[in-house]
Amino acid sequence: MIxxxxxxxxxxxxxxxSGAGQGNxxxxxxxxxxxxxxxxxxxxRTAGGDPLVLRxxxxxxxxxxxxxxxxxxxxxxxxxxxxxxxxxxDALRGAFGQSEGGAQDRFLVGLxxxxxxADLAGxxxxxxxxxxxxWLDRASVDALVFAARRLGAERITMILAARDxxxxxxxxxxxxxxLAGLARPDxxxxxxxxxxxxxxxxxxxxxxxxxxxxxxxxxxxxxLTPEQRAGRLSPLPLQPPRLSLAGRLEQSLRAAIRLxxxxxxxxxxxAAAEDTGDLDLVLRAAQSFEAAQSFEAAEGFGAGAAEGFGxxxxxxxxxxxxxxxxxxxxxxxxxxxxxxxxxxxxxxRVSEDRLRFRHPLVKTAAYREAPLAHRVAAHHALAxxxxxxxxxxxxxxxxxxxxxxxxxxxxAVLAATGDRARQRGSHASAATAYERAAQLTVDRRLRxxxxxxxxxxxIGTGQLARAGAAADRGRRLxxxxxxxxxxxxxxxxxxxxHGGPTPAAHTLIEAAAGIAGNAPDDAASLLAxxxxxAWFAGDRAALGQITELLAALGPGIxxxxxxxxxxxxxxxxxxxxxPAAGLPLLRAAIVPLRASLPxxxxxxxxxxxxxxxxxxxxxDDAACEMAAAQVDTYREQGxxxxxxxxxxxxxxxxxxxGRHAEAAASGAEAWQIAHDTGQAGRLRHLHGxxxxxxxxxxxxxxxxxxxxxAEGAAQERNGSGWGGCALTLLxxxxxxxxxxxxxxAxxxxxxxxxxxxxxxxxADYVEACVRLGEPSLATExxxxxxxxxxxxxxxxxxxxxxRCRALLAPPGxxxxxxxxxxxxxxxxxxxxxxxxxxxxxxEWLRRGRRRSDAGVRLRAAMxxxxxxxxxxxAxxxxxxxAATGARADLPEPGGQARPLxxxxxxxxxxxxxAATGAxxxxxxxxxxxxxxxxxFHLYKAYPKLxxxxxxxxxxxxxxxxx
Numbered sequence: 001m002i003x004x005x006x007x008x009x010x011x012x013x014x015x016x017x018s019g020a021g022q023g024n025x026x027x028x029x030x031x032x033x034x035x036x037x038x039x040x041x042x043x044x045r046t047a048g049g050d051p052l053v054l055r056x057x058x059x060x061x062x063x064x065x066x067x068x069x070x071x072x073x074x075x076x077x078x079x080x081x082x083x084x085x086x087x088x089x090d091a092l093r094g095a096f097g098q099s100e101g102g103a104q105d106r107f108l109v110g111l112x113x114x115x116x117x118a119d120l121a122g123x124x125x126x127x128x129x130x131x132x133x134x135w136l137d138r139a140s141v142d143a144l145v146f147a148a149r150r151l152g153a154e155r156i157t158m159i160l161a162a163r164d165x166x167x168x169x170x171x172x173x174x175x176x177x178x179l180a181g182l183a184r185p186d187x188x189x190x191x192x193x194x195x196x197x198x199x200x201x202x203x204x205x206x207x208x209x210x211x212x213x214x215x216x217x218x219x220x221x222x223x224l225t226p227e228q229r230a231g232r233l234s235p236l237p238l239q240p241p242r243l244s245l246a247g248r249l250e251q252s253l254r255a256a257i258r259l260x261x262x263x264x265x266x267x268x269x270x271a272a273a274e275d276t277g278d279l280d281l282v283l284r285a286a287q288s289f290e291a292a293q294s295f296e297a298a299e300g301f302g303a304g305a306a307e308g309f310g311x312x313x314x315x316x317x318x319x320x321x322x323x324x325x326x327x328x329x330x331x332x333x334x335x336x337x338x339x340x341x342x343x344x345x346x347x348x349r350v351s352e353d354r355l356r357f358r359h360p361l362v363k364t365a366a367y368r369e370a371p372l373a374h375r376v377a378a379h380h381a382l383a384x385x386x387x388x389x390x391x392x393x394x395x396x397x398x399x400x401x402x403x404x405x406x407x408x409x410x411x412a413v414l415a416a417t418g419d420r421a422r423q424r425g426s427h428a429s430a431a432t433a434y435e436r437a438a439q440l441t442v443d444r445r446l447r448x449x450x451x452x453x454x455x456x457x458x459i460g461t462g463q464l465a466r467a468g469a470a471a472d473r474g475r476r477l478x479x480x481x482x483x484x485x486x487x488x489x490x491x492x493x494x495x496x497x498h499g500g501p502t503p504a505a506h507t508l509i510e511a512a513a514g515i516a517g518n519a520p521d522d523a524a525s526l527l528a529x530x531x532x533x534a535w536f537a538g539d540r541a542a543l544g545q546i547t548e549l550l551a552a553l554g555p556g557i558x559x560x561x562x563x564x565x566x567x568x569x570x571x572x573x574x575x576x577x578x579p580a581a582g583l584p585l586l587r588a589a590i591v592p593l594r595a596s597l598p599x600x601x602x603x604x605x606x607x608x609x610x611x612x613x614x615x616x617x618x619x620d621d622a623a624c625e626m627a628a629a630q631v632d633t634y635r636e637q638g639x640x641x642x643x644x645x646x647x648x649x650x651x652x653x654x655x656x657x658g659r660h661a662e663a664a665a666s667g668a669e670a671w672q673i674a675h676d677t678g679q680a681g682r683l684r685h686l687h688g689x690x691x692x693x694x695x696x697x698x699x700x701x702x703x704x705x706x707x708x709x710a711e712g713a714a715q716e717r718n719g720s721g722w723g724g725c726a727l728t729l730l731x732x733x734x735x736x737x738x739x740x741x742x743x744x745a746x747x748x749x750x751x752x753x754x755x756x757x758x759x760x761x762x763a764d765y766v767e768a769c770v771r772l773g774e775p776s777l778a779t780e781x782x783x784x785x786x787x788x789x790x791x792x793x794x795x796x797x798x799x800x801x802x803r804c805r806a807l808l809a810p811p812g813x814x815x816x817x818x819x820x821x822x823x824x825x826x827x828x829x830x831x832x833x834x835x836x837x838x839x840x841x842x843e844w845l846r847r848g849r850r851r852s853d854a855g856v857r858l859r860a861a862m863x864x865x866x867x868x869x870x871x872x873x874a875x876x877x878x879x880x881x882a883a884t885g886a887r888a889d890l891p892e893p894g895g896q897a898r899p900l901x902x903x904x905x906x907x908x909x910x911x912x913x914a915a916t917g918a919x920x921x922x923x924x925x926x927x928x929x930x931x932x933x934x935x936f937h938l939y940k941a942y943p944k945l946x947x948x949x950x951x952x953x954x955x956x957x958x959x960x961x962x
Contacts, residue, residue, distance in 0.1 A: 001042045002193075002214075003186035004035065007177060011043050015157045019049040019125040021936070023151025025158040027133070027171045030179030032246055032361055033215025036161040039179070040129045043159065051127040051157070052076075052120065058135030060360075061275030064433065065393050066426030067095045069140035070113065073128065077120045081112075084119075085925040087638040088112035095139070095424050106139065106425050106460065107640035107677055110146025111928050117147060118154050118930035125155040132360065133162035133170050138428030138461060141170055148174050149676045152933030165246075173676065181212020190214060195221040199231035211245050215359055219252050246361075253365035256345060264341045265366070266374065267334040268348070272367035273378040273401070277354045285381040286334045376402045393417050400436050411440035415450055418457070427460035435470060448478035448487075455490040462678045468494035481514035485522060492529070497681045501533035505542045508533065512549060520553045524561040528605045531568045535575065538751030543572040563592045564609045574616065575754045577784065583791040586613040590622055597629045604642060607633075611649040615656070615756050618794035620829060623653035631666075635926050643928075644674035644682045651689055652722075655696075656760070658831040660869050664693055665905035673928065684710055688722030692757075695730040696832070698872030703730050721752040725761040732764050733872045740768035741777060748781055759788055763833075766804045767840070775808050782808065796829030803837045806844070814844060835864035839877050851884040858884065869901070902944040910937040911945070915953040 001008070007028075014024040030036050037057075044053050056073035081092055092112040093099040120126055130136070130144060148158045162170050164178070182190065187207045191198060194217075198206065202224060210216035243251065257265060271282045339355070342348045347366075349356045357363040367375065379402035386395040396417040399410045418433030434454035438447045451474035458467035471490040478484065488511030495504040508530035512523040527546050534542035550565040557565070567589040573582030593610035607630040614623035627650035634643045647670035654663035667690050674682040688710030694703035703726055710723030724747050731739045744765040747758055762778075762785040769778040782804050789797035799821040806817035818841040825834040842857030862877035881888040903911060906927075913923045920934040927934070942948060945956055 001038060002190050003182045004039055004042070004179075007039060007179065008042060008046075010177065011039075011157075011159060012046075012048060014159075015043075015047050015049060015051065015125070015127060018151075018155050018157040019051070021153050021155060021932075023154040023156045023158075025148035025151060026160070026175045026177050028159065028161040028177045028179060029164040029169070030161075031165070031213065032163055033213045033219075033249060033359060034179045034181065035214045036163075036179060037131050038214070040131055040159060040161055044127070044129055047127055049125050051125040053127045053129065054120075055129045056131070056136075058130075058132035059275050060135045060363075061273070061394075061397070063135050063137055064397055064421075064429045065137055066097075066421045066424045066429045067109070067137065067139050067143070069130075069136040070109075070143055071096050073130065073140075073144075074113070074116060077116050080116055080119050084112055084115055085921065087636075088115055088925065091425070091638060092116070095143075095426070097420075097424060105637075105639045105641050106142055106427060107146050108638040109139070109425060110143040111638070111640065111925075113143045114147040114150055114154075114930050115924065117156055118932055121155045122932075126157070128156065128158040130158070130160040133160045134165075136170070137426065139424075139426035142428075142461070145171055145174060146676055150929060150933070152930055153936035154930050154932050172678070181210075182214060182217075183212070187212060187217055190217055191221060194218055195224075195229070198224070198229050201231045202229055209248065213245060213249075215361070216245060216249050219249060223252055223255070249361055250365055250368070253347075253362055254369045256347065257365050257369045260341050260345070260347075261338065263334040263338045265370065266378075267338050268342055268366040269370040269374060270378045270381065271348070271355050271357070272363045273375065273398070274382055275363065277356050279350065279353050279355045281382070281385060282355060283336060284385045285378070288381045288384055372404075376404060393420065396433070400440070403440055406442045407440045408443070411437045411446070411450075414440065415453075418450075418453060422453075422457055422460075427457040428463070430454075431457035431461065431463070431466065431470070438473075444477045445480070448474045448480065448483050451477070452483050452486045452490075455487060459490050459493055464494045464497055481511075482519065485511040485515045485519070485526060487511075489526060489529075492533070496533060501535075501537040502539055502542075505530045505533035505537060505539060505546075509542065509545060509549070516549065516553060520556045521558050521561060524550060524553055524557045524565060525605055528561070528564045528568060528609065531571060532608070535571055536752065536755070538575070538754065540572070540575050543568075543575055547572045560593065560596045560606050563589050564606060567593075567609045567613050570613070571616075574788075577754075579788040579791040583617050583788070587617045587619070587793075589613045590617070590619065590626075594622065594626050594629075597626055597633065604645065607646065608649070611653065612756075615649075615652060618792040618797050618829075620653060620657040624650065624657055624659070627653050640673060640928055641677050641679075644670045644677070644679055644686070647673070648682065648686055648689065651686075655689065655692055656830065658868055660693060660696060661901060661908065665908045667693065668905035669909065669927070685722070688720060688724075688726065691723045691726035692729065695726040695733075696868070696870045696873075698730075698733065698870070698875075700730060700734075703727065721747070721755045722757050724752075725757045725764070728761055728764050728768075732768060733876060735771075737768040737771040740764060741772060741774075744768070744781075745777075759785065763800050763804055766807055770807045778808070794829060795824045795827035796833055799824035799837060800830075800833050803833075803840060807840065811848075818844065831864060832868055832870065835861045835868065835870070835873065835877075838864065839873070839880070842877070843880055846880060846884055851886075855881060855884045855886040859886070859888075862888070903941055904937075907937045907941040907944075910934055911941050911953060911956075914938060914950045915956065 011026070014026065018024050028036050028039060044055065047053070054073050054076060056069050058069060062068040081089055084092065088108060088111055090099065091108040095109045117126060117128065133141060144158070144160070148160070151158065160171060160174070184207065187210065188203070191203055191206065195203075195206075198221065206217060206220045206224070209220050257268065260268070267282070267286055270285050271277075274282050274285065339348065339350055343350060347358055347362050349358065357366070370378070379398040383395050383398040383402065386398065396410075396413045400414055403410050414433045414437040418430045418437060421427075421430035421433055431454045434450045434457060438450035438454065441447050441450070451470045455467045455470035455474065458464075458470060467490050471487045471494070474487045475484065475491075488507050492504040492507045495507060508526045512526040512530065516523040527550050531543060531546045534546060547569050550568055553565070555562070566585050570582040570585030570589070573579070573585065576582075589609065590613050593606055593613065596606055597610055607626070610626045611623050611630070614620075614626060627646060630646040631643065631650055634646050647666050651663045651667040651670060654660070654666060667686060671683065671686050671690065674686060687706045691703050691706035691710060694706060707723030707727050711720040724743060728740050728743055731737070731743070744761065747753060748762075748765070752758055762781045766775075766778040766782050769775050785804065786801050789801040802817045802821035802824065806814040806821065809817055818837070821837050822834075822841070825837060838857045838861035842854045842861055845854035845857060858877050858881040862874050862881060865874035865877055878888045909927055910923055913926060918926070920931040920938070923929075923934045924931045938950065945953070947953060947956070
């Protein structure tokens with residue numbers, strides 16, 4: 001292979017690393033003809049370590065066939081599908097159409113792919129080569145990328161190649177390798193092999209025109225006449241310079257196509273339209289006859305074409321082009337012998353039952369060079385010979401390509417194709433089918449329904465802009481409240497991500513009001529979602545409106561939704577500044593909502609409100625329990641896309657509970673899955689939550705970075721409250737009291753001032769204002785917290801309220817408040833807050849020259865902070881303790897050397913599951929890893945824990961500080 005020495009060396013190094021147990025993935029990007037396929041072929045031919053090679057190439061005609069590429073790639077491993085964990089096995093079989101239904105979660109197929117590839121690589125390293133990724137169906141891309149991001153310790157190398165044409169890249173989150181043009185010496189070497197007779201002038205012109213592109217070098221050199229090759233014509237008239245290189249290449253190839261016999265051209269057209277290389281299918285289509293009419297005579301073409309049809313007829317222009325009958329027939333009687341001219345010109349290669357174009361640009365040229373009427377006829381011919389249920393989707397897309405105007409029959413066929421794609425978990429393919437079905441019908445009612453289905457499918461694949469556009473088009477077509485409600489749910493999801501929670505809340509309220517009479521449960525679900533958006537928007541008026549609408553639904557709604565409605569009333573009261581009325585309503589919702597969580601029917605709304613109610617009332621035990629139950633349910637059901645939200649709630653509960661090591665593990669997993677599944681909004685919220693952990697640990701740089709990412713460009717973001725309060729906590733321990741006071745004053749007056757974390761941070765504000773000598777600044781805020789603490793009935797909350805009273809009280813009254821606070825802390829809850837109370841009391845005692853008493857409190861605070869991993873706080877307590885004259889040796893983080901604190905978050909999760917007796921395969925299924933990666937984490941964890949096998953884990957203390 002000429003050139004690419006550095007690229008080949010890099011890829012071979014990756015393969016060697018994978019063979020040693022370090023999985024690798026990379027995406028090779030480059031323009032058409034730059035040599036991506038040649039590079040993959042060279043790697044397959046020369047890869048060291050004798051890997052098993054799996055290959056697949058994207059086919060443009062199959063871009064909307066669900067999991068088509070994945071099915072082809074995994075052919076050698078299909079016998080292993082039955083050995084997958086049940087949920088993964090069912091998901092993959094459903095994706096391949098081998099069983100009823102598909103994956104409930106599109107990412108579960110990706111996990112199944114990871115496990116399957118890992119099983120295949122068990123005895124021999126594996127090399128996966130995926131070419132022309134830009135033409136893979138989206139479902140296959142999602143599955144492969146999910147697996148590529150989680151190869152871990154597997155002996156797998158995955159190399160994907162994709163065309164870089166300036167549009168949206170098909171792959172994110174995987175390292176990239178970009179192919180540039182060949183250097184001049186390599187261009188000369190290539191031409192010396194294929195066109196040695198070129199004179200220097202001709203060679204230089206070809207190199208200049210080709211811009212280092214190998215395909216262009218070969219094609220431009222091949223188009224030269226003998227006179228041009230000999231330099232007798234100068235300058236060389238190659239291609240118009242105004243065209244891009246890709247345009248010049250296509251023009252050159254189209255010129256080559258035009259020189260072929262007409263029957264050969266038509267045969268290549270069918271092959272280009274079919275695009276899978278199935279020679280038998282191409283020849284059968286070529287023997288059929290399909291009525292067609294020339295482009296110029298087709299009725300309804302021209303400037304009146306409607307948006308979305310391209311060259312097709314405008315909607316309402318009278319159906320198919322008139323005159324499509326036998327009198328205008330175009331014969332496709334070409335046969336195998338007619339391929340010979342194209343073979344001689346090296347435009348195609350034919351072997352046994354396959355027909356391959358030399359390059360995808362040749363296929364494009366063959367298709368675009370044909371008149372529209374011929375292209376339409378080619379697709380009709382292919383649709384005629386594609387029979388049987390297994391070919392229904394291919395037939396549907398050929399009928400779609402052949403439709404030149406509204407076509408009710410094809411519209412219905414495409415809608416059915418969308419239904420099948422959705423059932424198999426291929427949301428992107430479903431969205432495309434529904435959108436095309438909507439284009440081909442003149443029935444406004446059907447068009448609105450198909451656009452609603454397209455919008456929902458686009459949301460399912462994370463394509464928010466596409467979903468929003470489809471929803472907006474659908475809303476203009478219908479007055480049906482049920483369809484409008486579906487469209488509103490989509491629009492709200494888009495608005496929540498890009499426009500903030502306020503418009504999302506109002507969109508949902510309007511939709512719910514429209515369906516309240518006919519579908520009360522659906523209306524209640526919409527309103528519950530709207531309440532969450534209004535809560536984070538600080539929109540009290542919207543919360544009041546939602547409460548009224550829920551009350552009007554009455555007893556006719558589902559019991560769980562009725563309980564949620566009660567919680568919403570509690571939210572509205574809390575947001576209005578009346579926790580005495582609101583918290584009892586939230587507390588009353590906890591028990592019935594908790595009872596519904598373990599059942600598969602419990603939706604995300606119910607789970608969210610269950611945990612939220614516990615968090616809002618300060619019941620950390622219930623919050624941790626219910627969030628963990630939700631996480632377990634999602635793991636069992638394989639709902640990977642929903643898991644980051646459940647893990648986020650669990651992380652919040654664990655942080656507040658003082659279980660910081662567990663929170664770090666939960667938060668890390670939530671972040672990784674949200675990242676791998678493209679959940680930008682969830683990542684923003686997680687950044688704010690993880691910022692608080694960084695603040696507790698005293699990691700300034702990380703805390704600031706995460707808090708900034710949580711806030712972004714908008715203040716109405718649920719992550720920014722956590723991020724802002726994390727910065728407040730960091731500033732407090734760093735004695736930046738003025739910064740604390742300024743930030744908290746802004747937050748308390750902003751849209752998030754009533755939220756859970758901001759309410760809890762009022763104690764920080766009180767402490768900062770007292771340190772600044774301006775306690776009156778915090779009086780109003782403390783009154784609010786005190787009312788909330790009294791209504792919560794939580795001992796830890798009462799303790800913090802007494803701590804604030806001690807800070808605000810005259811010196812003669814402070815100690816009584818401190819001692820009462822410690823008595824309440826002794827009843828349990830929030831060890832971090834207990835340590836802070838002990839620290840402040842100890843500091844107060846030291847200033848009163850009661851060194852012995854101060855030493856007791858300060859040492860207790862130091863030990864407790866150290867056990868919680870609150871390094872800066874422990875150091876502050878140690879400094880105060882040293883000032884009393886007592887010995888102040890700071891203990892190791894985590895207290896009495898708990899071995900688990902030496903583990904990474906993922907090692908911790910693996911160890912805890914292994915200690916329950918779960919096998920590597922079972923752990924992998926729960927944590928969405930491969931079994932070998934689980935084994936790698938255990939191998940790394942054993943020496944840290946001082947054990948040699950999983951049986952020894954039973955002797956490790958898996959508890960957490962109280």
